[in-house]
Amino acid sequence: MLSAILAFLHHAAAFVLFGALMAELVLTKSELSLTSARSLLRMDAAYGISAMLLLVVGFARVFHTEKGAAYYFGSAPFLIKLSLFAIAGLLSIKPTREFLSWRKILREQRAPAFDEAKRSAIRRHIHIQLTLMLGIMLCAALMARGIGFVG
Numbered sequence: 001m002l003s004a005i006l007a008f009l010h011h012a013a014a015f016v017l018f019g020a021l022m023a024e025l026v027l028t029k030s031e032l033s034l035t036s037a038r039s040l041l042r043m044d045a046a047y048g049i050s051a052m053l054l055l056v057v058g059f060a061r062v063f064h065t066e067k068g069a070a071y072y073f074g075s076a077p078f079l080i081k082l083s084l085f086a087i088a089g090l091l092s093i094k095p096t097r098e099f100l101s102w103r104k105i106l107r108e109q110r111a112p113a114f115d116e117a118k119r120s121a122i123r124r125h126i127h128i129q130l131t132l133m134l135g136i137m138l139c140a141a142l143m144a145r146g147i148g149f150v151g
């Protein structure tokens with residue numbers, strides 16, 4: 001039962017994370033308004049919370065499910081998946097810092113300035129993260145089926 005609950009939480013968090021990133025991509029496409037800037041802050045919070053949940057639940061699955069930790073730490077796709085997840089986390093720092101810097105101006109009921117250079121840099125970071133998610137999902141499918149053991 002625990003394994004089913006952890007699997008459910010893992011999938012739910014992954015869907016929320018993917019959805020939040022997609023929403024950020026759409027919201028950064030056109031001119032920022034007060035509403036879209038606020039939504040970006042909320043989407044980024046959802047992204048952060050779901051990433052933390054994925055990490056905690058992911059490790060809970062590694063240590064508390066039938067296969068055992070040795071299975072995962074001997075799996076190349078698992079190690080690649082963790083590395084891609086870490087890279088995605090690093091790439092999320094720039095957008096998050098930008099969105100958080102808007103809080104004061106949003107409290108004053110004004111839309112933040114978001115010039116073209118900033119916008120395209122932020123969108124590039126989000127695009128790369130979305131691409132990494134595909135790699136993570138491929139690794140998840142491989143590791144769950146015991147493909148690609150090392151040693």
Ligand code: HEM
Nearest residue numbers: 014017054055058059061062067085136137140141143144
């Ligand atoms: C964006 C990040 C992540 C996504 C999209 C993701 C996605 C998935 C998916 C789709 C599965 C099901 C695979 C299948 O049964 O075919 C899975 C399983 C799993 N994931 Fe993740 N995952 C992510 C992050 C993590 C992290 C950070 C960890 C570990 C710290 C982790 C550990 C696991 C484990 C242990 C399983 C169970 C595999 C099995 O059934 O043997 N995941 N993940």
